[in-house]
Amino acid sequence: MSLQRRSILALPAVVAAASLARPAAAQGAGVLRIAVGGSLRTLDVTKTTTGEEYIYDVLVFSGLTRIREDQTIEPDLAESWTYSEDLRNWTFRLRQGVKFHNGREMTSQDVVATYRRILDPETGCAARSNYEMIEGMEAPDAHTVVFRLSYPYGGFADILADRQAKIVPHDGFDALATQPVGTGPFMFRSYTPGDRLVLVKNPNYFEPGRPKLEGVEIRIMPEMAVRVAALQAGDIDVVWDLGPENIRALKEVAAVRVESIPTATWDAAILNNAIKPFDDARVRRAFHMAAPKQDVVQLVLFGEGAPTHSPIPPNHPFFNKEVPFQSKADVAGAKALLAQAGYPRGIKLPIIVPVGRPLRDRLGVTLQQLLRPAGFELEVQRVPYARYSAEVSGKAPLFIDGYFARPTVDTATYPFLHSKGSWNERLWHYNDPRMDKALEAARLTGDPEQQKKHYLEMQAVLADNPVSYFSYTMNFACGYRGNVKGVATHPLRWFDLRDTTMAA
Numbered sequence: 001m002s003l004q005r006r007s008i009l010a011l012p013a014v015v016a017a018a019s020l021a022r023p024a025a026a027q028g029a030g031v032l033r034i035a036v037g038g039s040l041r042t043l044d045v046t047k048t049t050t051g052e053e054y055i056y057d058v059l060v061f062s063g064l065t066r067i068r069e070d071q072t073i074e075p076d077l078a079e080s081w082t083y084s085e086d087l088r089n090w091t092f093r094l095r096q097g098v099k100f101h102n103g104r105e106m107t108s109q110d111v112v113a114t115y116r117r118i119l120d121p122e123t124g125c126a127a128r129s130n131y132e133m134i135e136g137m138e139a140p141d142a143h144t145v146v147f148r149l150s151y152p153y154g155g156f157a158d159i160l161a162d163r164q165a166k167i168v169p170h171d172g173f174d175a176l177a178t179q180p181v182g183t184g185p186f187m188f189r190s191y192t193p194g195d196r197l198v199l200v201k202n203p204n205y206f207e208p209g210r211p212k213l214e215g216v217e218i219r220i221m222p223e224m225a226v227r228v229a230a231l232q233a234g235d236i237d238v239v240w241d242l243g244p245e246n247i248r249a250l251k252e253v254a255a256v257r258v259e260s261i262p263t264a265t266w267d268a269a270i271l272n273n274a275i276k277p278f279d280d281a282r283v284r285r286a287f288h289m290a291a292p293k294q295d296v297v298q299l300v301l302f303g304e305g306a307p308t309h310s311p312i313p314p315n316h317p318f319f320n321k322e323v324p325f326q327s328k329a330d331v332a333g334a335k336a337l338l339a340q341a342g343y344p345r346g347i348k349l350p351i352i353v354p355v356g357r358p359l360r361d362r363l364g365v366t367l368q369q370l371l372r373p374a375g376f377e378l379e380v381q382r383v384p385y386a387r388y389s390a391e392v393s394g395k396a397p398l399f400i401d402g403y404f405a406r407p408t409v410d411t412a413t414y415p416f417l418h419s420k421g422s423w424n425e426r427l428w429h430y431n432d433p434r435m436d437k438a439l440e441a442a443r444l445t446g447d448p449e450q451q452k453k454h455y456l457e458m459q460a461v462l463a464d465n466p467v468s469y470f471s472y473t474m475n476f477a478c479g480y481r482g483n484v485k486g487v488a489t490h491p492l493r494w495f496d497l498r499d500t501t502m503a504a
């Protein structure tokens with residue numbers, strides 16, 4: 001069978017300029033400077049979990065397939081692929097002559113070793129459950145890989161384009177955390193946490209004439225005001241992940257181009273189902289009744305997003321329009337549910353928000369105010385996002401977090417909502433047999449109508465037994481200096497810089 005085009009889930013106050021010193025390394029033409037809000041916590045592509053890390057993943061590494069800005073899947077390290085009629089055997093033909101940054105040729109042995117590492121629970125890959133249908137792999141020759149799946153999966157080529165699914169050298173696993181080697185358009189040069197990641201052009205990249213830039217610097221600037229000022233002053237070329245309050249103001253700046261696009265990226269109040277008080281579904285329902293999501297969208301995003309029930313956004317055909325949103329706060333109803341759950345005097349607990357994530361900080365403060373009349377007394381506590389994994393995720397009763405759009409509906413829902421999902425274990429410890437049944441059934445059919453039926457059921461389960469408080473899906477916006485050409489804002493929040501140039 002031939003390649004098929006597949007869609008993915010990701011759908012469609014100006015501050016005073018303060019000049020930042022420009023290092024000599026960044027003055028040369030063709031070095032693109034991207035400002036982000038937080039440090040990278042790891043350079044091991046298989047273990048990455050944050051947006052800043054995903055930008056790095058796509059620039060330094062390549063996968064078997066690639067996701068374009070228009071949401072289509074195209075070849076990357078695989079030049080072509082075929083699959084059996086039952087969708088359980090997939091054969092990928094690799095490009096020949098592709099070299100890792102250390103000069104060694106990439107072969108099928110590296111592909112097999114990479115996926116074995118992803119599937120090994122000891123590795124700690126957050127995306128592992130996306131690939132658990134892989135039953136076996138074979139490398140009949142140096143440029144062919146065969147995947148045997150335990151059940152039919154029509155979106156298999158799609159998920160091979162995801163963030164952590166990048167091919168690394170089988171003999172270089174130990175060096176990934178300090179001297180990472182990939183096959184991507186840019187090579188790792190250095191990283192200073194809290195300051196910058198420096199990448200240089202890969203002169204042996206497998207696509208002739210690409211990349212056009214001489215290098216990329218990812219600058220860590222925790223304060224959005226500093227990032228915006230640097231963009232206006234010309235000390236930064238791109239600001240990643242603009243806040244909604246910056247979008248309208250920057251559109252008035254002649255030297256800056258702003259792009260804001262709908263995505264399936266979502267933020268949420270994470271309610272830990274394993275511990276009190278959110279081990280009781282009545283408390284989780286009361287939380288929803290007290291905080292209307294349309295109000296949250298306006299207060300937090302200034303309208304740059306939409307309410308949602310789950311990671312499926314409202315403009316997706318699988319969105320369940322029959323599940324209503326709370327139109328206004330039902331304070332009395334929420335108090336009654338809390339009383340039934342054993343909290344007649346309300347609930348007092350901390351709500352943890354990440355430092356350096358202004359939208360999520362604002363979401364936490366907004367929920368603190370909206371929920372107070374219903375009896376939720378929330379104390380905002382700010383914790384550096386770098387400490388979330390060790391101290392907060394899956395441990396705290398209530399915290400604010402969010403996740404980027406995934407390449408398929410399955411990868412956006414199963415790992416988060418299935419009782420055995422890899423992200424579920426890191427977040428809310430949700431367990432509902434009805435949810436498991438719907439998600440498993442959706443995986444086993446290639447018929448979109450049947451998939452839709454199961455995903456509608458999944459959202460109905462969430463209305464009855466909410467896992468957490470999915471606040472909204474949001475637009476994603478970036479700001480670019482006017483001389484930056486050949487790059488578009490990607491719905492998955494990374495950058496394809498292969499054809500990017502910087503005019504004088």
